[in-house]
Amino acid sequence: xSKMKKESDHSYLYFTKWALILSVFWxxxxxxxxxxxxxxxxxxxxxxxxxxxRMESADKKRQEIGTGIxxxxxxxxxxxxxxxxxxxxxxxxxxxxxxVSPTLAKIDxxxxxSNRRVLYANSITLTPGTLSVxxxxxxxxxxxxxxxxxxxxxxxxxxxxITGIWGKANDGDL
Amino acid sequence: xxxxxxxxxxxxxxxxxxxLSGAFGLFKFPDFFTRVHAASVTDSxxxxxxxxxxxxQTSFDINTAxxxxxxxxxxxxxxxxxxxxxxxxxxxxxxxLPEANxxxxxxxx
Numbered sequence: 497x498s499k500m501k502k503e504s505d506h507s508y509l510y511f512t513k514w515a516l517i518l519s520v521f522w523x524x525x526x527x528x529x530x531x532x533x534x535x536x537x538x539x540x541x542x543x544x545x546x547x548x549x550r551m552e553s554a555d556k557k558r559q560e561i562g563t564g565i566x567x568x569x570x571x572x573x574x575x576x577x578x579x580x581x582x583x584x585x586x587x588x589x590x591x592x593x594x595x596v597s598p599t600l601a602k603i604d605x606x607x608x609x610s611n612r613r614v615l616y617a618n619s620i621t622l623t624p625g626t627l628s629v630x631x632x633x634x635x636x637x638x639x640x641x642x643x644x645x646x647x648x649x650x651x652x653x654x655x656x657x658i659t660g661i662w663g664k665a666n667d668g669d670l
Numbered sequence: 671x672x673x674x675x676x677x678x679x680x681x682x683x684x685x686x687x688x689x690l691s692g693a694f695g696l697f698k699f700p701d702f703f704t705r706v707h708a709a710s711v712t713d714s715x716x717x718x719x720x721x722x723x724x725x726x727q728t729s730f731d732i733n734t735a736x737x738x739x740x741x742x743x744x745x746x747x748x749x750x751x752x753x754x755x756x757x758x759x760x761x762x763x764x765x766x767l768p769e770a771n772x773x774x775x776x777x778x779x
Binding site for chain 1: 688691692694695698699700701703704706707708710711713714715718732735736739745746748749750752753756757760766767768769
């Protein structure tokens with residue numbers, strides 16, 4: 497009984513968070529603060545919340561809303577990586593075409609927690625020179641423009657950054 | 671304000687340069703997968719630089735927030751699009767350059 501009550505308290509907090517986020521999102525996108533448009537915003541927030549509550553029964557694993565502080569630590573680092581590898585690829589583009597050595601490699605990503613693997617794969621795609629082709633059971637297929645960038649990924653520089661911020665995967669995770 | 675304008679134009683010009691490089695590489699690189707890499711230069715660094723350049727041109731009001739939203743959404747959608755392209759090409763049986771070369775050698779033998 498007490499557990500159930502705690503759960504519903506938790507839900508209450510969860511939907512309040514969503515209501516806040518959606519309202520702020522509307523206000524920032526609209527930028528017009530007269531009564532008519534504000535009431536439209538309120539109506540759309542309520543509709544989305546209604547859908548969210550209805551979806552609860554279908555959603556087995558609820559994604560908690562984080563504060564995003566970890567992401568704030570990660571994004572500047574990622575931007576640095578993007579800049580570095582962009583310059584590298586740009587050199588390849590303007591240089592001689594014989595310098596490219598396209599490779600397809602399998603990278604083990606089982607250390608990364610399962611809900612961060614998409615972030616990992618997207619970060620790989622976002623840095624020019626490497627492209628994630630497939631993600632299956634903690635194994636990433638990566639296409640790289642040069643063999644050296646595959647080596648870099650295998651050394652796990654980016655993987656260590658992600659596991660350093662979000663923690664390693666538990667053994668139970670697949 | 672003067673300094674901000676200079677920084678903003680440096681960022682914008684750098685973005686233009688990377689965008690052009692990506693377009694150039696799109697024609698220069700030999701096969702589909704390597705071309706996606708060239709396009710991703712335009713996708714990632716050119717967008718980031720141009721959007722930051724534009725953010726410095728705003729007066730740090732609601733438009734700044736909108737530009738940041740655009741940046742956030744592009745950072746999610748553009749790698750997803752590249753991934754979808756590459757994955758479907760792979761599943762459709764398109765070979766990478768070394769694989770295609772190996773196959774050709776086998777056929778000529």
